[in-house]
Amino acid sequence: MAAALKTSGSFCSTQPHQGLESTRDQILHGSHLNVKQCKSKKIKKAASLCFKATSSKVDLDFNDPCWKQKFQEDWEKRFDLPSITDIYDLKPRPTTFSLKKNRSSTGDENVDMWNGYVNNDDRALLKVIKYSSPTSAGAECIDPDCSWVEQWVHRAGPRKEIYYEPEEVKAAIVTCGGLCPGLNDVIRQIVFTLETYGVKNIVGIPFGYRGFFEKGLKEMPLSRGLVENINLNGGSFLGVSRGGAKTSEIVDSIQARRIDMLFVLGGNGTHAGANAIHEECRKRKLKVSVVAVPKTIDNDILLMDKTFGFDTAVEEAQRAINSAYIEARSAYHGIGLVKLMGRSSGFIAMHASLSSGQVDVCLIPEVPFTLDGEIGVLRHLEHLLKTKGFCVVCVAEAAGQDLLQKSGATDASGNVILSDIGVHMQQKIKTHFKDIGVPADVKYIDPTYMVRACRANASDAILCTVLGQNAVHGAFAGFSGITSCICNTHYVYLPITEVIKAPKRVNPNSRMWHRCLTSTGQPDFH
Numbered sequence: 001m002a003a004a005l006k007t008s009g010s011f012c013s014t015q016p017h018q019g020l021e022s023t024r025d026q027i028l029h030g031s032h033l034n035v036k037q038c039k040s041k042k043i044k045k046a047a048s049l050c051f052k053a054t055s056s057k058v059d060l061d062f063n064d065p066c067w068k069q070k071f072q073e074d075w076e077k078r079f080d081l082p083s084i085t086d087i088y089d090l091k092p093r094p095t096t097f098s099l100k101k102n103r104s105s106t107g108d109e110n111v112d113m114w115n116g117y118v119n120n121d122d123r124a125l126l127k128v129i130k131y132s133s134p135t136s137a138g139a140e141c142i143d144p145d146c147s148w149v150e151q152w153v154h155r156a157g158p159r160k161e162i163y164y165e166p167e168e169v170k171a172a173i174v175t176c177g178g179l180c181p182g183l184n185d186v187i188r189q190i191v192f193t194l195e196t197y198g199v200k201n202i203v204g205i206p207f208g209y210r211g212f213f214e215k216g217l218k219e220m221p222l223s224r225g226l227v228e229n230i231n232l233n234g235g236s237f238l239g240v241s242r243g244g245a246k247t248s249e250i251v252d253s254i255q256a257r258r259i260d261m262l263f264v265l266g267g268n269g270t271h272a273g274a275n276a277i278h279e280e281c282r283k284r285k286l287k288v289s290v291v292a293v294p295k296t297i298d299n300d301i302l303l304m305d306k307t308f309g310f311d312t313a314v315e316e317a318q319r320a321i322n323s324a325y326i327e328a329r330s331a332y333h334g335i336g337l338v339k340l341m342g343r344s345s346g347f348i349a350m351h352a353s354l355s356s357g358q359v360d361v362c363l364i365p366e367v368p369f370t371l372d373g374e375i376g377v378l379r380h381l382e383h384l385l386k387t388k389g390f391c392v393v394c395v396a397e398a399a400g401q402d403l404l405q406k407s408g409a410t411d412a413s414g415n416v417i418l419s420d421i422g423v424h425m426q427q428k429i430k431t432h433f434k435d436i437g438v439p440a441d442v443k444y445i446d447p448t449y450m451v452r453a454c455r456a457n458a459s460d461a462i463l464c465t466v467l468g469q470n471a472v473h474g475a476f477a478g479f480s481g482i483t484s485c486i487c488n489t490h491y492v493y494l495p496i497t498e499v500i501k502a503p504k505r506v507n508p509n510s511r512m513w514h515r516c517l518t519s520t521g522q523p524d525f526h
């Protein structure tokens with residue numbers, strides 16, 4: 001499709017707000033008041049005053065009657081979706097995506113009448129609870145009064161108009177980072193949806209970002225026939241890898257291969273890489289849409305309800321917990337200990353503990369604990385052996401790192417290699433009970449790769465289907481530098497910049513963590 005470059009002035013106008021210094025609260029609890037909703041006379045007047053006061057950096061002064069308005073303007077900028085139309089004067093064309101396959105035979109020829117498209121102005125609310133006080137459980141307040149402020153994000157789905165000529169498109173898919181159940185489901189849906197639009201040139205980039213430039217790694221042509229059954233197996237049909245984030249070389253490769261759409265499946269690191277590729281494409285004025293799909297069993301990506309693969313990992317983790325329970329229950333003074341993954345957060349451990357209902361002690365990195373002493377974990381285990389005869393402990397891999405010597409090492413992607421809290425606890429428990437002369441039969445289970453090297457369960461398979469399809473709709477709509485995700489049960493697009501500010505972590509004041517404590521019955525260990 002012919003495209004004229006825009007001037008740098010309009011290039012900047014719809015960029016996400018890069019210069020903003022975001023506090024944690026702003027990241028997690030930003031607000032939104034749509035400008036159009038400020039049209040009531042009183043608010044309209046205040047709004048016009050507010051606009052004058054707005055600067056590029058938003059420092060909220062809650063005594064300022066305009067603070068909500070400022071917040072609104074900032075939010076809208078931050079969550080605006082970057083698009084290839086920011087750099088090109090492009091004319092859209094009517095979409096080639098329609099599910100009304102037999103329109104001519106049914107006489108229903110007017111595609112305009114089909115209400116299956118999403119309007120660019122459609123929005124979903126990110127937060128739906130109005131907290132009356134900052135002390136409410138899990139409260140996410142912006143101001144000290146915990147005022148209600150709407151936080152809108154862009155709805156995902158097919159648009160009536162598209163910015164690519166499907167027959168001319170070359171689309172590429174790459175999967176990065178660690179394995180995750182559902183990768184194949186997403187690849188498959190991306191291919192299916194691209195073909196539905198009419199795309200004929202679809203390729204897979206092998207072994208993550210490395211596949212773009214490492215010699216001997218060839219792109220793989222993909223088609224519906226080839227990917228039809230790949231969801232029946234775990235892993236990634238394309239292969240994954242860590243490291244090799246050479247943005248400039250990757251974009252050279254994108255240019256050389258004449259890729260128009262790049263679909264990137266991965267976690268935090270992958271998203272940072274995808275955004276860097278998107279920025280570099282913009283710098284080079286390339287008409288390329290980079291769209292990510294959040295993948296990680298850790299569920300540690302900001303703002304979204306969950307990432308695909310998380311549900312399946314929790315389900316698999318439960319099996320390990322159940323085995324630990326059976327071992328512990330059947331032994332005299334049995335102690336089952338299970339270590340579960342989660343590089344920076346305890347979501348898998350918390351959810352697996354909750355879902356299994358068999359865990360007496362759940363330890364996560366967000367909640368510090370001590371092993372020794374009156375209020376330590378070991379004393380509680382003594383109590384459990386005395387009162388119920390056995391117990392089960394579930395520990396997240398990133399928990400209790402302050403109790404261990406740091407490895408100081410990093411993996412190829414620069415992620416810190418954690419010290420082994422599972423092995424440490426196993427030894428501490430054994431030594432402790434030996435020292436106090438109480439028999440204890442410790443059974444340690446580390447199911448590490450078993451929880452992620454499996455195929456997606458039903459709920460993840462559906463999530464993958466929707467996210468994969470929406471990724472393609474987003475690219476055809478011209479967006480780039482976005483991720484396709486689920487927020488507050490609705491499917492939306494978010495600018496990548498907003499989801500990579502920090503890893504998402506369990507909130508120890510959330511109802512979910514409190515529910516976990518109710519379920520395990522564990523005391524505070526610090």
Ligand SMILES: Nc1ncnc2c1ncn2[C@@H]1O[C@H](COP(=O)(O)OP(=O)(O)O)[C@@H](O)[C@H]1O
Binds near residue numbers: 178268
């Ligand atoms: N800050 C970053 N900028 C660009 N690329 C990154 C960044 N962090 C990681 N990457 C790249 O993203 C890929 C996946 O990152 P990794 O952290 O291993 O997994 P995940 O995406 O699941 O978090 C790797 O190829 C890595 O080199």
Ligand SMILES: O=P(O)(O)OC[C@H]1O[C@](O)(COP(=O)(O)O)[C@@H](O)[C@@H]1O
Binds near residue numbers: 177178342411
């Ligand atoms: O595959 P590796 O390099 O051993 O990685 C293990 C890590 O991968 C994970 O399973 C998922 O991490 P990513 O989302 O970064 O891929 C973590 O829970 C775990 O710490």
Ligand SMILES: [Mg+2]
Binds near residue numbers: 177267268269296343
């Ligand atoms: Mg990661």
